[in-house]
Amino acid sequence: MPQFKPLWQVRCHHEMAPLGSPPRTLPHESYPRMPKLEIEQFPCLSDNYAVLIHDAESGLTASIDAPDAKAILERLDAKGWRLTHVLNTHHHGDHTGGNQRLKEATGCTIIGPLAEADRIPGIDVAVSEGDEIPFGAFKIKVIETPGHTVGHVAYWIHEARVAFVGDTLFAMGAGRIFEGNAEMMWKSLKKLMALPRDTEIYCGHEYTAANARFALTVDPENAALQNRAKEVDQLRDKNKPTLPTRLDRELETNPFLRPHVTAIRAILGMPYAPDWKVFAAIRERKNKS
Numbered sequence: 001m002p003q004f005k006p007l008w009q010v011r012c013h014h015e016m017a018p019l020g021s022p023p024r025t026l027p028h029e030s031y032p033r034m035p036k037l038e039i040e041q042f043p044c045l046s047d048n049y050a051v052l053i054h055d056a057e058s059g060l061t062a063s064i065d066a067p068d069a070k071a072i073l074e075r076l077d078a079k080g081w082r083l084t085h086v087l088n089t090h091h092h093g094d095h096t097g098g099n100q101r102l103k104e105a106t107g108c109t110i111i112g113p114l115a116e117a118d119r120i121p122g123i124d125v126a127v128s129e130g131d132e133i134p135f136g137a138f139k140i141k142v143i144e145t146p147g148h149t150v151g152h153v154a155y156w157i158h159e160a161r162v163a164f165v166g167d168t169l170f171a172m173g174a175g176r177i178f179e180g181n182a183e184m185m186w187k188s189l190k191k192l193m194a195l196p197r198d199t200e201i202y203c204g205h206e207y208t209a210a211n212a213r214f215a216l217t218v219d220p221e222n223a224a225l226q227n228r229a230k231e232v233d234q235l236r237d238k239n240k241p242t243l244p245t246r247l248d249r250e251l252e253t254n255p256f257l258r259p260h261v262t263a264i265r266a267i268l269g270m271p272y273a274p275d276w277k278v279f280a281a282i283r284e285r286k287n288k289s
């Protein structure tokens with residue numbers, strides 16, 4: 001018997017959207033006033049970020065991935081928050097290594113991608129595309145983003161304008177393709193590119209400075225990229241985080257999201273290739289850089 005259960009077994013029926021219904025979109029002004037989601041991001045391990053989200057009204061707290069149980073427990077203690085959930089984006093050890101210890105210490109529910117459920121330690125609830133995880137006043141929507149790993153998922157909270165994208169998208173970069181292929185990864189990135197442009201993007205790692213250096217080699221005339229690269233150097237000189245980023249900034253400066261751009265295509269010598277092939281060529285170049 002599997003250790004986990006599918007999400008539909010643990011959520012209330014009135015919280016489920018009808019199957020196949022499109023996401024509800026309302027003009028910005030029409031959004032009801034939402035309680036604030038508190039977000040705490042801090043570095044751990046060599047270059048990972050741990051992220052805690054907290055809904056004060058319900059008292060719920062989730063850790064996005066579990067890179068380092070000790071660091072996460074210390075931060076929970078400092079904030080006075082009790083961990084109720086871990087949301088794993090994918091099975092890699094630097095994202096799930098703290099699962100068991102966090103569960104033992106707090107009794108939290110561990111949620112992770114169905115397609116990798118057998119590789120997520122301590123998983124209680126397995127999720128897949130379109131699932132919605134109730135989190136106090138918020139709904140955490142699951143977006144499947146395979147490529148880095150075959151079951152990778154991102155977690156998106158529309159009302160809070162945030163997405164937690166693990167190792168799929170980075171500031172000015174994208175994840176390495178370990179288990180999927182370039183076409184799959186490009187489709188995953190396109191899903192993230194379709195989120196509201198003001199979505200704050202939390203990523204799994206601080207790779208931004210190296211990503212900026214590479215980005216300038218394929219998109220050297222991009223003024224927004226040039227400015228951002230300088231800004232990133234200044235932040236890293238002071239050991240400050242460059243994350244979260246925002247989707248609109250990425251669309252302007254991240255070459256992995258810009259395979260349609262004529263100047264990038266010219267540098268790669270691929271004027272007429274489909275976007276995913278240009279994306280694949282950028283990924284190949286980055287692998288060799």
Ligand SMILES: [Fe+2]
Nearest residue numbers: 090092148167
């Ligand atoms: Fe990873």
